Structure formats: C-alpha cells, structure tokens
Amino acid sequence: GKSTEQRDLWLVKISDRPLSDEKEPEVKYIANMHGNEIVGRELMVLLIEELVTKYKAGDEKIKQLIDNTEIYIMPSMNPDGAAKRRRGNAGYADLNRDFPDFTTRDDSNVPGNREPETQAVMKWQAKKTFALSANFHGGAEVVNYPWDTTGETHPLHNMIKGISEDYAQFVPGMINSTKFPGGITNGYDWYEVNGGMQDWSYYWHGDLQITIELSDSKWPNYSEVARYYRENKKSLINFLKQAHQGAGFYLSKKSIYRNSDKGQVRITKKTDNALVGIFPYTNGEFYKVLPEGSYQYFITTQKNQTFNFDVTIRNSVTRNGRYRELN
Secondary structure: OOOOOOOOOOOOEEEOOOOOOOOOEEEEEEOOOOOOOOOOHHHHHHHHHHHHHHHOOOOOOHHHHHHEEEEEEEEOOOOOHHHHOOOOOOOOOOOOHOOOOOOOOOOOOOOOOOOOOHHHHHHHHHHOOEEEEEEEEEEEEEOOOEEOOOOOOOOOOOHHHHHHHHHHHHHHHOOOOOOOOHEEEHHHHOOOOOOHHOOOOOOOOOOOEEEEEEOOOOOOOHHHHHHHHHHHHHHHEEEEEEEHOEEEEEEEOOOOOOOOOOOOEEEEEEOOOOOEEEEEEOOOOOEEEEOEEEEEEEEEEOOOOEEEEEOOOOOOOOOOHEEEEEO
C-alpha cells in the first residue's frame, strides 16, 4: 500500500519460494509504526541482510529456518513520520492507537475510515495465516506482552510471557533492567493502550504478537545501531523459530470444501478437554502457535473434521511446521 503522503509501504518476504504461498508457518515483524522510533527500522534492514546473506552462504540453521518458514518483514509502517522525525503519520495520527479495540466502542474489525497505513496492514493480515508476530518501538528496553487494553489475563498468558522471557534473556539492556525485572512487562500493567496493533492481532486473527522496545533513546546516534543489532540478533532469529511451536492444516486441492465460506477451528486440550480457543480460518488454511501439550483440532466448514497432535518443541524448526493435508 501507500502512506498518507503516497510513500510505498515496503514489505519483504523471505522464503525459499517467495513467489509461492507454501504451507508453512507465517511470521511477521513490523517496525517504525511510530515515526520517531527509528532503531527498529534499521535493525529490520540489517536482519534482512543477515538472513539472505547467510542463506546464500549455506548456513545450515538459517537455511533450515527459511526453507520451512514464510518470514515477512515491514521495516517501516510509518515512512511519513520517519521522514518528519515525529511519532504520528503525516496526519499526526498515532498508528498504534488506530486499530480496532475489543474493549471500546471501536470494536468492529473493519478498515473503515482509519489511517491508510493501518488499513494496509489490516487488509494484508486478513489475507494471511500469521501465527506469531512482533512489532518494534523505542523509548525503553523491554518486551511488552498482551493484553495492553485490559487487565484481564491473556488466554495464552504463560506461553506469551515465556516467549517474552526467551527474547529478553539475550539482550543486556533487557535482562539487566532494574525497572523491568527479567526485561519483560505486561502491557496493561505498564500503561493502558487502546487501539493497539498487538491486541488487535490476536483478538481478531489469533496471531500472537508482542511489542519489543529496543532502545532507551528513540532516535540514537546512528553509530549505536550496530550495537543494538548485535545485542538483539540472536533473539530476533530465535523468535522466528518459535513460530514452529504448533501445528496447522490445509484443505487439499481435491477437497470440495476448499473454497467454502469462513470456517472455525475449536482447539481443546486432550488431557481435560479444556477449551483453548475458537478461531476463524479462511482460504482453507490454518496454523496456531500453542504451549507444549496435547491438543485436538475440531474443524467446522461444510463438514466437520478432527485431528490430534502434540506440541513438544521450543526454539526448533520442524519440516513445514507440521502442516496436515485434509480432504
């Protein structure tokens, strides 16, 4: 899409087959939604270079990650704000207050009259099957996990807190923080955010998202960028791997149900039949990141199907994310 001032909203897809929609976990990074918080944009550019350079050089771990994952990176959601070195976009709107919010009257998941940058991200997300995401900010060094908009406990609280701890443990400014123990914080405990992208992502799309604050200074001297990247590189790559902690399915091309209307997936724990959640799926494809354990998917469309699976891995890459083909 285009920004308010018609700048391109660049998106990079990293995959062994970037022109194909493969049946693999989809994970995304979005940076610089606040124009004056610049470190995330620079780190995304360096991460793209790191991934493709190492892939070309034959790095086995990077090759395994890229061959079995669809990675999407948006270095700047707010290029107009970055050009003006200000938080808001060209219309002074705060993009991280512009998304639908399930706790307010703005609780309809439609692009509507929102900012063009927000509309572009919403329309893009609706076409994909993202299971794990992060967005990047500046002004502190901490990993912020949902919810932001309510003090209620997130359905996957323990898992998303663990993912946040996994990211923070390798970043000196986070793990050594005196303000944020362990380098993490619950968003609402820190301060309430309504209309944020993080909560919208999970509530409407089942896409688990965290917010990563990369630098105490929102716009540090450029000479500091290399250090920030060095300190975050391991965590940035490990986070991408965590998209594989789950399972998915797709309807085969032979299935008469493949092009059916939207369906639902009901996920329960096999041990006690406890409900994990009910999630929508479109385009005959679904993938979910989950805590370790045994689960059952109950899939509804024009007919019903079930399958069982175990989640037993962390920080590992599985072949194509353990997608299953269903007839």
